[in-house]
Amino acid sequence: MAECEICGRSQSSLNQIDINGIIFNSCNDCSSLGQIVKKTDSERRTYQQTGRAYSQKRMEKQMFNELKADSGDGIVCDDFADIIKFARQSRGLKQKDVAKIINEKESIIHSIETGKYMPNLKLAKKLEKFFNVKIIEAE
Numbered sequence: 001m002a003e004c005e006i007c008g009r010s011q012s013s014l015n016q017i018d019i020n021g022i023i024f025n026s027c028n029d030c031s032s033l034g035q036i037v038k039k040t041d042s043e044r045r046t047y048q049q050t051g052r053a054y055s056q057k058r059m060e061k062q063m064f065n066e067l068k069a070d071s072g073d074g075i076v077c078d079d080f081a082d083i084i085k086f087a088r089q090s091r092g093l094k095q096k097d098v099a100k101i102i103n104e105k106e107s108i109i110h111s112i113e114t115g116k117y118m119p120n121l122k123l124a125k126k127l128e129k130f131f132n133v134k135i136i137e138a139e
């Protein structure tokens with residue numbers, strides 16, 4: 001069983017989907033949120049010039065995040081609210097869109113962005129992955 005990277009549910013098989021240039025392993029329910037990318041085609045995919053640069057940056061970040069995840073837990077940084085808000089706005093997404101995609105309540109996203117609620121590490125990691133940002137620091 002594998003875990004859907006968007007909603008976190010365990011599934012017997014996952015699709016690779018592309019949401020705003022970020023690749024997620026997602027369940028069938030969440031696949032409609034992005035474009036399905038066939039694993040075998042991903043190597044041959046041609047990117048536009050900006051897409052290529054973006055994708056490379058994303059891969060570096062992902063590798064860093066994965067290393068980070070392996071090295072243990074961390075703490076959510078102080079300016080998580082601004083980082084999440086900016087990341088969301090720069091993607092032209094509404095709070096309710098983000099809530100739906102990552103399977104959280106809209107009020108949670110709102111509280112995070114206003115700094116009233118500090119996400120736990122699991123949610124913070126989900127937000128990091130979704131927005132391709134960094135809000136967890138080493139302890």
Ligand SMILES: [Zn+2]
Nearest residue numbers: 004007027030
């Ligand atoms: Zn899902």
